[in-house]
Amino acid sequence: MNAPVSARQQAELAQRIASDPTISAWVSASAGSGKTKVLTDRVLRLLLQEGQAANRILCLTFTKAAAAEMQTRLARRLGDWACADDAQLDAELLALGCEPSETLRRRARSLFAEVLELPGGMRISTIHSFCQSLLHAFPLEAGLPPQFSVVEEAEASALLADAREAVLAGGTAPAENLALMAGLVSAEDFSQVVTALMKERHRVASCIARCNGVAGLRLRLARLLGLEDGADEEEVIAALCDVPDEVARAAAALANHKNKTPRELAAKMRAWLELNSDRRSAQWQDWHACFFTSTGTLRTALAGIAAMEAEAARIQEMMGRLASCRLLSATEALLALAHPVLTHYDARKKSAGLLAYDDLIVIAQRVLKDP
Template sequence: DTATRQRARMLFGQVLDLPGGMRIDTVHAFCQSLLRRFPLEAQISPHFAVADEAEAASRRRAAREAVLGDDSRTAEAALRLLAGQISETDFAGLTDRMLTDAQARLAKLASRYETVGGIAAMQAAALDAPDADEDAILLSIVKFDDRDIRATLRAVSDRSSDKAREKAAALLTWLDLPPAQRVARLDIWRDGFFTGSGAPRAITTLLSKTLDAAQPELRSSIEAEQTRLLRMMDRLAARRLADLSAALARLALPIHTAEQGAKQLNARFDYADLIARAAQLLVDPGAAWVLYKLDGGIDHILLDEVQDIAPAQWAVIDAIAAEFFAGTGTRPDGTRTVFAVGDRKQSIYSFQGAD
């Protein structure tokens, strides 16, 4: 209504008349000014500069090449494993994303787990990966009591359609192979029971309706093998994913360490660093002094376009806003507010985790 609009205009005028006026910053700019104000507490050079994207990309490339050029057995083994899954170009893009979009998570891993082995153990546990290595799991897949399924496939060969007989014959041939050759041709056995997308094949691909009705135990035998094979293939997939994740960590963490060392040495940081270091500054045990000083100069926080604020940026805002309502503050008689405006439908930074 008219009265509300008039009051809004009056309040806006009062804000503009405040000493220093209204401070308007992007989150990045605020973090940059915060670090310049408290460089010692943030353990950063007071004369740090912000690197542009070209410089940051060049630094990431140099760190990556330094680690990949390492002739250690650990790096060589990790590269050999990853080489079968990803091209050189894709690997460069993946490590770039890990050092930019996922930098905060990578830094947390590095600080929480003292060694790459610790990270690998955590990943394996999260994936419920078995302790056995890939070769042992493959051997356990192909070495099993096959008497029941062998008898079922023979029955299919004798009494089913020509197409089903052909499939059964191929599977029986696989069963006659020694374990090492079974492993080499595991796709034959898997394809006999599952589609290319991993879904169980319909029983009718092996059993005709007549044979299924006459000998229902054949269906049970096929379904039992599908269940066993699915369980074992899941174990194999978990082990492989854990090994690939560990290999990536064995390369990504040294690259991250090398890049961070170059940043610290040259006192040149990118925008993600500003956010991460500001957030760390505000949650460190010694942050009470910093928060106290900020609390004395900030009464209100107005956030615009909040749908585009990423979690790392929220960590900075949350730390400051929490101080508003902790204890009496430096100005106990003042009114403290947090006001946020956003529209989920206008979100354009969800790829950075903004929500």
């Protein structure tokens, strides 16, 4: 009978498997659970392979702190190997999943000096630093000025604010979209939304380009929201206010109910039904309130009345379409205003020979795909 395997042993086995450089591994774990250890072990096992040049290994991280931690751990482990006796070194190699041998011990002890002699040490850097060095090496292929520089966050925020003011104050922003956004968000909120979009501007621009502009994107969004018929908010409200005749008859019957609450509800319904179409549209929330409580549940007085329950379901469907219309209009207005701001922002960066950190990744990816 096999002895039970502890959680620690299971974790160590999983780490050893993930550190095998001959397989591709995706490691997802919480902070402090050993992700950096797995990466360090993986690099060490790569270095131990015969004929593997240390300068051919590239390690990318997201933060400078992580890159520095990797450098420190590798240097410490390789330094320990250089000074360890055979028993200590064999234990280290076995822990990595390697079978000790005289050849492997000799290789392990030589790695510290090999890495120490590398110009700049092991190639461990942030992804942004790597992309920047790549683009500096191939600026013409990337379509960049040779002496481009990376804009810092504070300067990027200032450039974005200038671009936003230039578009909004320059009379180029569509008036109807500007009016809609002004009714939905404050100037500060709009600024925050544009800042958030700035981080995704390459994806936004690509999406708009694939749809042949904001108008084309609106049509695609309309299909996704089930608004292929092109209905707008006014049309949906008008449809909501076009109440079936059987509902009016049910309201008349409800007026004769023995209890006071249903009779009062019937009176409110009849008062609303007597309005003309324009006034109904202006007061459509009153009709909604006749059927639903403030928490959105069907009023008890209407439960079990088929015509009223059917009307409640119809109102809910119309409310869903109304929400979709509003979402569509707000999205179109936001993109119609934000897209020229982001375009202006990119133009200002380009004229100054500047790149944002996210530009580095996007342009480097493009160069690597189509050099």
